[in-house]
Amino acid sequence: MEPENRTRGLPAVAEGRERRQGGTFLSGRLFLWIAIILSVWAIIYWKYTQEKLEKGRNALLVRQRAVAAELGPRFMPLRQKLERWIEEAAGPSQADLVAPEAKDAPFQTKPSVYLRILAEEAKDSNSIRDAAYASLRDAFTSCLFRGNNPDPWSGPECKLNHDCTQGQICNETFHCTALAQPYNLRVFFRGTRVLTDDWITEVREAGDDMRVRLLEHDFEATVKDDVPAAIEVLGRAQYFVLVLDESPADRAAVPEAGTPMESLQTVAHPARVFVWDIPRDKLLLRVRTEASAQLTGPSTDPKTSLAIKRQANSCAIAVGVRRALGDPESP
Secondary structure, eight states, X not given: OOOOOOOSSOHHHHHHHHHHHXXXXXXXXXXXXXXXXXXXXXXXXXXXXXXXXXXXXXXXXXXXXXXXXXXXXXXXXXXXXXXXXXXXXXXXXXXXXXXXXXXXOOTTTSOEEEEEXXXXXXXXXXXXXXXXXTOOOOHHHHHHOOSOOOOTTSSOBOSSGGGSOTTOEEOTTSBEEOOOSSEEHHHHHHHHGGGSHHHHHHHHTXXXXXXXXXXXXXXXXXXXXXXXXXXXXXXHOOEEEEEEEOOOSOGXXXXXXXSHHHHHTTSOEEEEEEEEETTTTEEEEEEEEEEOOOOOSOOOOHHHHHHHHHHHHHHHHHHXXXXXXXXXXXX
């Protein structure tokens, strides 16, 4: 007779062991199906989000193309012209030039656009645009231009142009005022940024829906607030005034006083000044002068002292321009 199969241990223990083995098998199959379902759901969701993302990008680009078709022919030729002038001005230094009509050109009182950047930042369109967004009106404009400009600190505080009433902009001090003479070129660049290839590339490379929504908000704010200001600059500006600050011979003498531009303005250094007649597409003035002023008086705290030096050196550039124009009132 064959030996009987005998169960080791208690029968209840053996039954429990069998149930657990069967449960492990069923749980493994269940987990496998759950994994398959989740994978399929993830693929479907990914395709859905990608289609939604692509739809959002395309819708925004359609709106951008409509605005570009309307405003591009008005804005882009001037923007390209200004960028070309800036790049040429940053090339090898040339002899001073004062055109015969420069002394009679009313750029000190007529609507002009102004840009002041470091010479090393004026090498290509991208660096010019980045520098222009940070450009400020300063003591150079105060000492050269004549007119009744509003106090830049007088209006209510703001962050963006849409915080201000119609006819005003959020100026470089983050206060609402009317456009001041000369117009800051960053107002024009800010209003035309959504027309550039760089902005289009940014939309196409947006990797999620949140980024597309942020770009939509940027587009709407630009069209609503920045474009009207840019149109006003475009309609009024007759002259373009450019200041390129060059590095001093001793770079180590430049203190750490904020941004590179703010730091450079605290020490004596060369600067190039250019004036173009925009409608006539003509260079009226090219002067290389020194941003250097002699200060006297009691010493103040370091921060205030550096600010005074910046203002005085900037004003010295304006004095050099006025002398080149034969201004009898220049010191």
